Amino acid sequence: DNPQTLNGSFLFEDRRNLKIYEDGGDFKALMEVMFRDELTNIQQVNSVEMTISKNERNFYVEEFIYN
Numbered sequence: 001d002n003p004q005t006l007n008g009s010f011l012f013e014d015r016r017n018l019k020i021y022e023d024g025g026d027f028k029a030l031m032e033v034m035f036r037d038e039l040t041n042i043q044q045v046n047s048v049e050m051t052i053s054k055n056e057r058n059f060y061v062e063e064f065i066y067n
Contacts, residue, residue: 012035025054048064
């Protein structure tokens with residue numbers, strides 16, 4: 001309902017170690033996301049966990065945990 005962005009601070013580079021599994025009626029997606037700081041050019045790797053639900057033919061991110 002309230003999308004959040006990085007506001008141009010970081011540039012997306014890649015994701016790795018993606019694992020998706022079914023959790024009840026939802027899906028869990030676990031991964032590491034690599035960003036690069038636009039000002040310093042330093043790479044940053046963060047763990048991300050998403051809970052994704054399906055409603056007919058659409059998928060929705062219900063929860064997004066960024067570590």
